[in-house]
Amino acid sequence: MAPALPSDGGAAVSLCPSTIPARCPSSAPSASHSPPGPRDGSNRMCLLAVRRDAARLPAVTVQQYLSGRLLLAMPGMFDPRFERSVNVICVHDENGALGIGIGQVREGVRFHDVLAELDLDPGVSPDVEVLHGGPVEPGRGFVLHSTDWGGTDTILVDPLCALSASMDVLRAITEGRGPSQWLLALGYAGWGAGQLEGEMRHHGWYAAAGHRPVLFETASAARWMATWRAEGIDPALLSTQTGRA
Secondary structure (H helix, E strand, O other): OOOOOOOOOOOOOEOOOOOOOOOOOOOOOOHHHOOOOOOOOOOOOOOOOOOOOOOOOOOOOOOOOOOOOEEEEOOOOOOHHHOOOEEEEEEEEOOEEEEEEOOOEEEEEEHHHHHHHOOOOOOOOOOOEEEEOOOEEEEEEEEEEOOOOOOOOOEEEOOOEEEEOOHHHHHHHHOOOOOOOEEEEEEEEEEOOOHHHHHOOOOOEEEEOOOHHHHHOOOHHHHHHHHHHHHOOOHHHOOOOOOOO
């Protein structure tokens, strides 16, 4: 067995049929008890949804669900650890939200390292980079992939992609019968019930449309700027302060 892969929390990699959390743990701290924003080992991030054609950042509509969209760190992000962060919002409903980061590489880890940790033969799979999906459970693996493959645990992240987190998708990839497009991330960012809505008016994030070429045809380091370009926005022209109703 290979040694445990390096991660923010020092945890070994895990994938299993029931590994996709539909919401954050119920023990998550309330947004009202500490400043908003992502923190390592916690499940809090803040989000700002703005209209693409606005000259000034307007107040957001908290009832808007953002599944299938790309969440971008705004210029002047309050937490430097999340500078130029890009996240796929996979789940967002009345029970909470879950996002997977796609803009940062997990240093020192490749796909074949993950397979070795899980005692899987790499087969025909490419030894691609592994992404840093977020600060929560950094040893938990998630595969974002095209919708031409599906397993028992797969959820549709419409219109962007699908999300799987079982050993089945990894076996399919190694055997050459998996999705045509895919990437692997370790960790996630999460919000408890009502937590995201309570944080949406704090400065930090922009909710872009789900641009598939950004996810599957763009290098990880270029996804932040590529998403802004796809939105028709120059991030250098955005204010670093949010508007208030």
